[in-house]
């Protein structure tokens with residue numbers, strides 16, 4: 001089992017100003033039946049990507065509610081993460097030739113982790129497909145198991161889904177981030193929108209001096225407009241498409257493009273995609289390709305806050321936390337209408353949805369988008385959603401036990 005970061009505790013009452021004291025009280029009431037009862041969260045990486053981002057905040061927040069919660073990260077070799085990344089892409093519609101060897105590797109690492117992870121908590125919450133076969137460790141009638149799926153399963157690769165389904169169907173319940181992501185399953189399903197933590201390092205207010213410092217460190221000109229996409233270097237985030245869209249905007253505005261991303265230990269494709277991005281950037285002095293450390297929340301926060309427009313040109317997406325983060329910071333967002341993004345962006349009201357490079361570029365160059373950067377027009381992050389849903393996994397635990 002690999003280590004998670006030391007998680008920052010923020011007193012629950014600090015959120016009262018943002019959410020209202022009533023919300024905090026409701027959370028306390030909801031958590032009461034779970035007080036002291038044990039919950040174990042398991043995923044496949046401690047940093048990098050939305051699941052780690054959520055768990056980094058959800059776990060200490062649940063502790064604030066006196067839940068006996070812990071978070072363990074499964075371990076795997078390069079061969080395992082190559083297989084799980086291929087599964088991930090295949091579940092999102094990429095071509096994949098199913099090979100028995102891949103399934104064997106998947107099962108072998110799950111078996112190894114069954115031997116090292118405790119898996120004895122009253123509620124075990126397994127995140128995403130990588131650790132799904134840990135369910136084999138469950139003793140009949142012993143504890144409750146929930147599968148928390150963060151990805152879009154609406155059009156999965158048949159063989160990969162058939163393989164995973166055999167495990168998923170044995171859980172007590174499954175949770176999805178969008179009604180469209182779910183599958184027909186013989187177990188109860190719950191819908192919970194993920195959320196960001198407004199007081200975390202990723203989203204808290206920053207001083208102009210700190211933001212200026214970060215821009216200087218990455219040699220970004222504070223005087224000229226900045227288009228930004230923050231993402232792991234992943235083909236499904238289409239960073240090459242972002243560069244092409246930027247070139248359309250660039251014909252009309254003297255802007256810069258920032259493509260910033262770190263890596264995740266469960267994503268082996270980053271280095272290859274980064275090379276593709278650098279090739280496409282072709283030494284354009286106004287394109288900053290920034291390789292961030294996997295854990296750099298303050299830098300990401302500063303880059304988002306310094307942006308004139310935030311782009312999220314994904315080809316496929318889970319919920320898309322980077323969009324939530326940008327909306328929270330009152331940024332105009334131009335993003336693809338995929339995954340959970342249309343749940344967050346109401347086209348022309350809370351941002352702009354696009355369907356192609358041209359659509360992204362043309363949305364990025366409209367007067368409306370640029371005017372909104374001055375007026376703070378697209379700033380409709382649903383405030384009250386920010387914290388309560390961060391406890392969604394615990395809530396589902398309550399629902400399951402009832």
Ligand code: UDP
Pocket residue numbers: 048049050051053202230231232260261262263292293294296297300318319320321322323325
């Ligand atoms: N993120 C980060 N550093 C990076 C790239 C991404 O901290 O270099 C964060 C980003 O701010 C967001 C999360 O990782 O909180 C990505 O979540 P999202 O749902 O957008 O995409 P995923 O990576 O899970 O597909």
